[in-house]
Amino acid sequence: MSKIFTMCFIENNNHLLLQKSIKKPFEGLWNAPGGKVEVYESPMEACIREIQEETGLEINHPNFRGIITVTNVNKKSSDLLMLFHARDFSGDLRDSEEGEIAWIETENIYLYDNTPDSLTCLLPYILETESTITGKIIYSKKKMELFDVIL
Template sequence: MSDIFTMCFIENNNELLVQKRIRKPFIGLWNAPVGKVKTHESPIEACKREIQEETGLNLDEVDFRGIIIITTSIRKKSDVLMLFHTKKFSGDINSSEEREVAWIETEKIYSYENTTSSFIYLLPYIIETNGTITGKIIYDKNNLETFDITV
């Protein structure tokens, strides 16, 4: 069975909230905060819970942006990634030894070396379009093999 994850793009003026990965895959790389949907939890509930736990922020409003299927050629298993976006939140970010979060200027993310390539490809679809996003991302180990997205 596939796992279901949420990914939330949180904007604050010209900055985007990013989180450093501490687990496989992509240890040490920055990405939008991601979390797993638990049993009896809706994707929006999971998104809000994960953001509060992982960053310290409370999401006041969140917009559903789409669904992507993520597959690796090694695992032969696909996961579902539910995409969300918001500019409405309260609280202050909270880093710890277990998780590091930071605001980074959105334009700098495109040239930042410590982010996953799929994050860089996905970002303009989230912040520059308004439609529902769907598609697939396929990795060969940690290398992006296929990025097929439609709006």
């Protein structure tokens, strides 16, 4: 059975909020925060809740940016990833049990070797366009084999 996850790209003055994951499959990598949509919860509600739990921030009016199917060939499973973008937030930033949180200069993210390929592939679509996107990401043996997005 597929699961639904959220991912929120939170921007602030040419910086993006990233989280260093302590859990698989992205353990040790910096990625945009988010998490699983719970029963009786909309993706928007899940996004707002997950950001508050994982970062301490209250995001206001996150923009829905798209939906991606994420397939793991080895597990023969696909999940849905709901993408959001936010610039309006309040609160005090804090780390959580999910991992360390930091504001990273956006242009430097492309130079990091400790971010998932999927993050650097998604960034231009989220940060440089206003379009809603759809597409798919396919992983095999923990490696991204295909990234296909449509505006």
